[in-house]
Amino acid sequence: MIGAVIIDGTDIATLGVMMVRGGDHDFISFPSRKDPVLIDWPDEDGFEIGDFEPAYDAKKLTVNYLLTGNETNFLSRLNAFANLHFVAANNSIYVREFDTTFSLRFAGISSLDLSRGFTRTGEKRARISIDYIMDNPTQFLNPAITVPTANRTPDTKVEIGGVDLSAFGIIIKGVYPTALKQAPKDGIIYSSRYTTGQTVTFPSAVKKQKQNIALSCAMVCADRDEFMENWNALWNAVAVSSLSLGLTAAGKTYTAYYNDMSGFKKRPLGVKAKAEFEMNFMGYEV
Structure with missing residues (x-):
């Protein structure tokens, strides 16, 4: 999966990480509209919209990853993958599936499930869900x-x-x-x-x-x-x-x-x- 996901210039495949199938659903969903100002007259059907240009809420994304390794490199890979996100700026995340680079703000690891403990030998796997905020929710859309x-x-x-x-x-x-x-x-x-x-x-x-x-x-x-x-x-x-x-x-x-x-x-x-x-x-x- 080389080149599938690149975070701030680092191909996550080099850290034993891949985005799982179905883990990218939130990237291109449309954002929600902020509540418009409605004029709702009791003696008329429906409503009038009092503002002219719609505005949209920032969007939360949850992205699912799989990290693999062994007893010698698993923990270092896990730390390196987490540390990719701890920057004083938005992460630049390229996703080949959409051939698009997204600017996302890291909001935290919401779940992490280990398949084998650190005291056991052999392959180790971690399913990791990371929450991001897309502060500019229309950045990937072309007007x-x-x-x-x-x-x-x-x-x-x-x-x-x-x-x-x-x-x-x-x-x-x-x-x-x-x-x-x-x-x-x-x-x-x-x-x-x-x-x-x-x-x-x-x-x-x-x-x-x-x-x-x-x-x-x-x-x-x-x-x-x-x-x-x-x-x-x-x-x-x-x-x-x-x-x-x-x-x-x-x-x-x-x-x-x-x-x-x-x-x-x-x-x-x-x-x-x-x-x-x-x-x-x-x-x-x-």
Whole structure:
């Protein structure tokens, strides 16, 4: 695995360390949006967004490594790997899987599991989870890539900004269980500790409350280059103040904004690069 991961110029393979499969899922997941300022009028459907440019939270990553050695070099390798991270600056971490160098702040070793004790001879292994903070959570995303190129068929019948998500190589695994939920805005509720129950003054017309809409997705592309191009294009489609989310098969359109991503998992980004994830939006039907 020479050249797979390089931390501040040190190839971790020379220390008997490798990033385990699935240990790199957090690197390219989209960051969460900071809560926008919402203007939520009781006599109007949904909301207005009071700020213009979205901002995003710093992102925590947990990366899983495997360190191997023997009774003579295991402890020195473990110390050397840990010491790589104790610098008065961010670590520069190159990951060949993404062909990208990330600037990450070391937050600590969150777990370390030894397979053989120091008093036993033979090969020793340690599974190590390290937490990092990506203070600039959009550093790996390219704002210049806006046009998707994957163009899967058939269409998903789910559109963002008028573009069907099949154009990004996406298959929609689920959206209707959340999108079809609806709730009204409350009237004015009066409650007193001295009387049973409460009374409600209803508005002249009941309006729709905002709702979470979860898009459960799989993205499948020909290779890493196509995947990363479409990943960037998808980010730039959702990284806007507000957007139009269309469910064309159901004849529904929502004004919404991207909130966060969860459950990102991928397989190695070789031939037929694939990732699964959920994008969460806050919106209302128009």
